[in-house]
Amino acid sequence: MPAQLLHNVSLRSYNTFGIDAQARLFAAFASAEELRELLRLPEVQEAEKLVLGGGSNVLFTRDFDGVVLRNEIRGLEVAAGPDENTALLRAGAGESWHGVVEYALSQGLSGIENLSLIPGTVGAAPLQNIGAYGVELKDAFDHLEAVEISTGLLRSFSHEECGFGYRESVFKGPLKNQYIVTGVVLRLHRQHRINTSYGAIRTTLEEMGITEEPTPQQVSQAVISIRRSKLPDPAQIGNAGSFFKNPEVSQHKFDTLKEQFPEAPGYPVPGGVKVPAGWLIEQCGWKGHRAGESGHYGVHAQQALVLVNHGGATGAEVRELAEQIIASVREKFGIELHPEVNIF
Structure with a gap:
């Protein structure tokens, strides 16, 4: 049909x-x-x-x-990888991302458990190189297939050809609006490689009573617990998760920031330091802010990085709030925030 x-x-x-x-x-x-x-x-x-x-x-x-x-392209299958400890998981671009994480875990594969409960579909994952808790999509990416809009031809893109960066890829730059992803292939581990170094994963595992080396399933459960405690369920409160990217600044800029704000958090990255956007926004007093005559949109009370529609908000109202937040962070810290969300 x-x-x-x-x-x-x-x-x-x-x-x-x-x-x-x-x-x-x-x-x-x-x-x-x-x-x-x-x-x-x-x-x-x-x-x-x-x-x-x-x-x-x-x-x-x-x-x-x-x-x-x-x-709405579906399909999940596992194939042999280049060695006995590696497997290739192919997913249709219309599959839910979290569904793919669950499928990988059910097959005894690790590598994407830190990306549990990220909303959206597989096709969007490589476009913005989704990431959370010390892991990015590019860490598990093998290749993708995409249809060229102008010709209808199906083409494969390797890891290198995708040009991954922080929440970036070639599909948000030089090849923007030229291809539509139909499938993604991930390279996952049969022998577990656990990453619990980022955020509150270790603390949450301890609270769960897990003191020994955790399994990928347990790491996934910890990440899900953390995300649910911080992020609103879109089925209950309209939102798009993290609205802003975490800005990256030079080491000199961060040192200057620490002089004025000694409690400022930062994480080393190649070429500088990543500063949590949520912390910057919270310091400007936006956390829990409600706007509009009836307070029908605003900033989430548990996570300042999330803008929310409590009901009846227009996109223009949410965009105006985002612009006000960007201006206040720029004025207070001299740091420019950029939306992670695509605005139309």
Whole structure:
């Protein structure tokens, strides 16, 4: 059955912020061939295109006067890796990311357990090189397959070709809006390589009564516990998770910051220091802030990095709040915050 092109579709249920924007055109595809069929339609060729997976990293500030293509390609399978301790896990781009983490654990594979409970789909994961608790997607990435929008050709991209950076890839830069990811292959470990060095993982494991070397499943459980304690469930409060990237500053800038704010946290990264955006925002007094006449949007009470829609907010209101936060952090600390969320 060919994919169907729909007109004037509400996107409220397709974005975790719960913003009620409309797409002029909308279609879902469940295979690379269905995607090619859609891309051959004159209406689609001429329109601005937006690919949606879980809609967990977008903020709509207006109706979308183009075509929204929803990626629903499924499929999970494990194949032999280059050596006996490595396995290749292939996932369709429309699979839920957390579902892939659970599947990997069920197969006795480790490498992505620190990325548990990150919302969204597999196809979006390499585009912004998702990361959490000391691990990034690029650490487990082997290659991906994507359809070129202009030709419909399927192409494979290696780790190097993806140009991964902090919440960045070549698909957010030189190749932006040129390819649609159909599948991702991860390189995972049969012999466990546990990473508990970041954040509160070790403390949480101890609170769970785990004092010996934890299993990947236990690390996953700890990460899930931490995330649930800090981050609101989009099914209950509209949000897109971390709204801002953690800024990276030079060592000199960080030393200057520490002189003025001795308690300022920072994590060494190549070329400088990463400063938690949530801490910067909280120091500016935004944590728990509610805006609007009825307080219908604002900053989450447990995590200043998360902007929330308590109900009825517009994307323009949330964007204005983000701009106010950016300006206040710039004024107080001389550090520029950048959204992690894609704003339309």
